Amino acid sequence: MIPSDRWTQIKALFAEALDRVPDARPGFLAAACPDDAALREEVEALLAADAQAASFIESPATVMAVANTAEAPPTMPSLHAGDRLGPYEIVDFIGAGGMGEVYQARDARLGRHVAIKVLVDAGARGRETLERFNREARAASALNHPNIVTIYDVGRASSGQESVGYIAMELVEGSTLRCVLSKGALPAHQLLDIAVQIANALATAHGKGIVHRDLKPENIMINREGHAKVLDFGLARIDAPSWFHEEPVATARPVEVSPPIQAAHTVPASASEAIPFPSKPCMRCCVRDRSGSGAVAHASHRREFQSR
Amino acid sequence: MAQSGTRAVTALLHAWTKGDLTARDRLFSHVYVDLRGRAARYLRRERPGHSLQPADLVHEAYLRLTDQQRVAWKNRSQFFGVASQMMRRILVDRARAHQATKRSGAWLNVTLDEGAIQSQPRSCDVIALDRALSELSALDPRQGRLVELRYFGGLSLEETATLLEISSTTVKREWRIAKAWLYRRLAMPTAGCRD
Numbered sequence: 001m002i003p004s005d006r007w008t009q010i011k012a013l014f015a016e017a018l019d020r021v022p023d024a025r026p027g028f029l030a031a032a033c034p035d036d037a038a039l040r041e042e043v044e045a046l047l048a049a050d051a052q053a054a055s056f057i058e059s060p061a062t063v064m065a066v067a068n069t070a071e072a073p074p075t076m077p078s079l080h081a082g083d084r085l086g087p088y089e090i091v092d093f094i095g096a097g098g099m100g101e102v103y104q105a106r107d108a109r110l111g112r113h114v115a116i117k118v119l120v121d122a123g124a125r126g127r128e129t130l131e132r133f134n135r136e137a138r139a140a141s142a143l144n145h146p147n148i149v150t151i152y153d154v155g156r157a158s159s160g161q162e163s164v165g166y167i168a169m170e171l172v173e174g175s176t177l178r179c180v181l182s183k184g185a186l187p188a189h190q191l192l193d194i195a196v197q198i199a200n201a202l203a204t205a206h207g208k209g210i211v212h213r214d215l216k217p218e219n220i221m222i223n224r225e226g227h228a229k230v231l232d233f234g235l236a237r238i239d240a241p242s243w244f245h246e247e248p249v250a251t252a253r254p255v256e257v258s259p260p261i262q263a264a265h266t267v268p269a270s271a272s273e274a275i276p277f278p279s280k281p282c283m284r285c286c287v288r289d290r291s292g293s294g295a296v297a298h299a300s301h302r303r304e305f306q307s308r
Numbered sequence: 309m310a311q312s313g314t315r316a317v318t319a320l321l322h323a324w325t326k327g328d329l330t331a332r333d334r335l336f337s338h339v340y341v342d343l344r345g346r347a348a349r350y351l352r353r354e355r356p357g358h359s360l361q362p363a364d365l366v367h368e369a370y371l372r373l374t375d376q377q378r379v380a381w382k383n384r385s386q387f388f389g390v391a392s393q394m395m396r397r398i399l400v401d402r403a404r405a406h407q408a409t410k411r412s413g414a415w416l417n418v419t420l421d422e423g424a425i426q427s428q429p430r431s432c433d434v435i436a437l438d439r440a441l442s443e444l445s446a447l448d449p450r451q452g453r454l455v456e457l458r459y460f461g462g463l464s465l466e467e468t469a470t471l472l473e474i475s476s477t478t479v480k481r482e483w484r485i486a487k488a489w490l491y492r493r494l495a496m497p498t499a500g501c502r503d
Contacts, residue, residue: 007447014485049492050484056491057455060462061362061399061434078348083341159345 006039013043018050079103079118079159085166086157088116100133104171107152114152115172119165130165132234137167139210139233147201149221149229172229178217190226197228205230211237317373321383339387340394343369347398362399363462366391385471389453392461396438399460403434440493444486451486454479 002010013032017025025047033039078101083090088105094115095102105116119133141151153168177194180186186194198220205212212219214235221229317338323331343365350360369391370376370384379387437459445452450472457463457471469479 002447004447011448011485014488015481018484045492046485046488049495050488052495053487053491057437057459057487060459061395062360078345080344159341 002042009039010042010046013039014046014050017043017047022051083159085116085118085159085164086155088114088157088166088168090116100129105168107168113171114168115149115170117167117169118159133165133167135236136232136234139205139236140169142208142210143205145201145204147197147228147230148205149231170229172221172223172231174221174223176218177220177222177228180222181217193226194220194222194228198230201228201230205236213237314373314375317387318375318378318383321374321379321386324386325380325382335390336394339369339373339390340397342373343391343394344398361462362392362395362460366395366461366463385473388457388461388463388467388471392456392463395462396441396456396460399434400438436494437490440490443493444489447489448486451482451489454482455486455490458483 013029016032017028020028026044029040029043033043079085079090079093081090081092085105087109088107090103090105091113092104093101094104100117100119102115102117105114106112107114117133117136119129137151137154140149141154144150149172150170151167152170154166155168156163156165158164198215202212202215210233212230212233212235214232215230219230219232221231223229317335320331320335320338324335346365346369347360350365366388370387374383374387441452441455444455454468454472457468458465463471465476465479465483469476472479474482
């Protein structure tokens, strides 16, 4: 490191040299430090850097927003480990979805770990997102089933300067069905087991007049014991009867929606008709065929499905 | 909430002026959390390709977090100093996280030397700049603050002069040598520290 008096000297010579035309600078420096070649070289090097630096750091640092695509790096979480949200202490960022961010958090009162979905400021889509958030809380908390994620708490708490909404729920340690499938097709017996669990969860929901409407492998968690947990009731319809006369929501992906829902004009007569729903994600488990057409599915798998 | 937050920040600034270092630390964390959250929300909402200007966030934070009628001149300077420093930390943290994930995609696009020629530190990253700036601060603390305010805080030359209570001429002179020093440091990593 340069001693500070040396630095003061360098600065003074640099400024004085800059007051001169470039051609006069070497002569000036030679005269200013006749027996200190190192000092002269230092100043000369800085002058050379100055000549090249032009726009270097002249524009302030900027951060670019990128498209929210699969290639894009993860979004920047609003909360970080150690931040507090009401009675919860953030432990880790799990992921971000269309309507919020999900964190692992610790409930300080009970000492248990939870998953907490935080409703972030969604800009223009704010109202729609808020409705979806509330719907999720209402729908999922009305259900008590081992294959449906349990909602613990819904509330608002301050985060920095703002008040944000959150839903605290059971923390399912495992992977999404999508992630499980990306590693390869599942054996038929495991697959059937998952299918039955999902079907049971949906049947319970339908029994209470709640239709999920957005079932897809991303919304099904498989925990370490192999139990399936249905998540994200954000698009659920509560009071099913009115739903049977509506168009399907655009956010549900056609490849995941069961035929009765796809054919929106021929509305199903009862909620039970929406039960074939899990067959699509499950069919994919066998064949890994994104269209879910079943064309390449093994015939025995299909027969087993139908019989179950 | 916003009201009490404003009062809290203003009180922290006052306490810090009186020498309360705990207040300073609390202010740091308050401003950091606020700016980081804002930056995250901004980026989530914004269309791809739009860039976030730290200056906007820093100015907005000042208006939002402080009670301007009760903030003394010295406090104003302190606040911008803190906010620029926190902006720097946010950008560097992000760059580190980005580097750690080793994912492609230009999430963080730090504008360095747009008009550069030759094989100069055009694409040098914010982490290297941060490191070089820390070295510069050790050598010359005022230059370190100046670069922080201008580059990370996005403040203009005049604003920087006012905040540092020096003339614009001095800012220009100091800025020029700081820039040359950093440029040289980044272009030739061993330069300037042979002693």
